[in-house]
Amino acid sequence: MSTPLRLIFMGTPDFAVPTLETLLALPEARVVAVVTGPDRPAGRGRQLQASAVKQAALAHSLPVLQPTNLKDSGFQEELRSYAADLQVVVAFRMLPEAVWNMPRLGSVNIHGSLLPQYRGAAPINWALMHGDQETGVTSFFLRHEIDTGDLILQEKLAITPDDDFGSVYDKLKVLGAQLAARTVAAIAAGTAPSTPQPTAPDGLRPAPKLTKETGRLDFSRSAAELVNQIRGLSPAPAAYTALPDGRSLKVFRAEAVDAASDTQAGTWSTDGRQSLGVTTSNGWLKLLEVQLEGKKRMSVEEFLRGTKLTF
Template sequence: MRIIFMGTPEFAVASLEALLDSGAEIVGVVTAPDKPAGRGQKITQSAVKRFAEANGLKILQPEKLRDPQFLAELKALNADLQVVVAFRMLPEVVWNMPPKGTINLHASLLPQYRGAAPINWAIINGEKESGVTTFFIKQEIDTGAILFVEKITIADDVTAGEYHDRLMNKGAGLLVKTVKAIESGRYTEQPQEQLAEGQELKHAPKIFKDDCRIDWQQPVQKVYNLIRGLSPYPAAFTALNDKTFKIYGANKEESNPNIQPGEFDTDNRTYLKFACTDGYIHVTDVQLEGKKRMGIEEFLRGVKL
C-alpha cells in the first residue's frame, strides 16, 4: 500500500520508524511547519521532520489543512491509506481522501480518555492500567471504530514521561500490526458506542496552567498522582518564597501531619516536605522560578527556607 504518515513529536517518530522497518511504502510525511522555539526563538523543526529528512522521505508542512495547494499535493501522492500519530485534528476532506481510510494511534484504551492529553490524565486519575488503540478516524475526535488495542499496566511510581516512552514503543508495534491487517483485509471494526455502554467515560482535555497548581487540601495520594502525571512536562507547581516552585519528583508519606496543609517542614539540608490532609509529599526533583532544575539536596544548599 501507498501510505501517507502524519505526525509531529517524538512519540510519532517511533511509529514512522517501525513502519519503514516493516517495509511499508511511505510516499509522504505531513508534519507541523517549522517554528521559533526557546529563549533565542531559533527556528526549530519537528521531530518527525528531522527523521523524515534523514530518511529521504517527501515532506509536506501545511499551515492550514484546507489549503487548496496542500490538498492537491496530498491527492497527487495517490495514497491508499493515511496513518496519523500525535498530529492535529483533520478536516473530513483530508481524512476521507484515501480509499482505505485514515487510521489513528491513540495513547489510551478508547473510548476512555479521548482528547489531547490521555497519558497525563490516566496517571493524574490514579489508573492502574491504560494502553494504546488504533482506530479509523471519523468526524468526532477519537470516536471512530476500534481496530486493535494493547493494554499496559501503570506502575504506582511511574511518571507521565516514563509511561509515554512505554506507550510510544508499544504503539509503534501495534500500528505496524494494524497496517498489515488492513493490507490483507483481515480485521474487524468495533464501534466505540458498543464499548461505551454502561461505562462512565473519562476525558483527557488539553492541560492548562490551572490544572498544574497543587491543592494541598487534597489527600496525599491525589497530590502524588498529580505530580507524577505532569512530570516532566508541564510540571505540577506550588508557591515557595512567593515564587513558582515546580515539582518533578516526589515521594509520599501517609501519616497524620502536625502542620497545616500547604505548610512545609525542612532541615535545610536533606529534605523538604509539604503537608497534605493525610500525609506529606517529600519533594526530590524541583525547580524554583529563575533557577535551574535540581535535586533537593542541591536546591537546599543554595536557599534557606
C-alpha cells in the same frame, strides 16, 4: 505478494517518530509522503526548527508537506496527488473530513490510551493523574468526532508506581509503533477488525488539553492525589506551587507520607538539610525533586543546601 499499500504518514513530535521508522520497514506498505507541522522558533535564538517527524522524514529522503491550513485547497490537491491507499496519523492535528476521508481505505490514528477511555489531547497525563495502573495504545479509524471512530487493535501497558509521564510516554511511543505495524499489516491483508465504540460508556474519563491550572498543587487534596498529579506532569510541563515567600517551585517527584498532623493543610516544614514537605488533607507530601524559578532541576537535598527558607 500483493502491491504494498501507499501510505501517507502524519505526525509532528518525537512520539510519532518510532511509528514512521517502523512503517518504513514494513513490507506490506510504502510511505510515499509525510505531513507534519510547520517549522517553529525554538531555543534561545528562536531559530526555526523542524519537527522531529520532519527530521526523520528528510533523513529517509521522503517528501514533506507542512500545511498551515489543512482545509487549504492547494494542500489538499497536493495530498491527493500521492494517491495514498491509507493515512496513518500519530500525535497530529484534528483533520477535516476532506483529508481523513481522502484515501480509499481511510485514515488510521494511533492514540495513547485504551479507548474509549481518555479521548482527547493528553491521555497519558490524565491516566497517571487519576492513579491508573494500566494504560495502552489503540488504533482506530478516524471519524467526525475526536477519538470516536471504530476500534481496530489495542495493546495494554502496566503503569508501575515509579512511572511518570516521561517514562510512560517513552514506553507508549514504542508500543504504538508496534501496534501501527500490526494494524497496517491487518488492513493490507483485509483482516483488520472494525469495532464501533460504545456511544455513552459508564465511567468515561476525558483527556482534555493541559492548562496552567492543571499543574497547580492544591494541598487541600490528599497526598496520594498530589503524588499522582506530579507524576502525570513530570518532567513537563511539571506541577508547581509557591513557597511561602512567593517564589515559584516546580515539583517533579514526591511521596505521600501517612502521618497525622494537627497543622492546617498547606503548611510547610523543613529540617534545612534533607527534608522538605507540606501538609495535605490527610498527611504530608514529601518533596523529592524540585526546581526553583531560574534554577535547574535538583534533588531536595541539593535545593536545601543552596536555598535559605524561612517558614
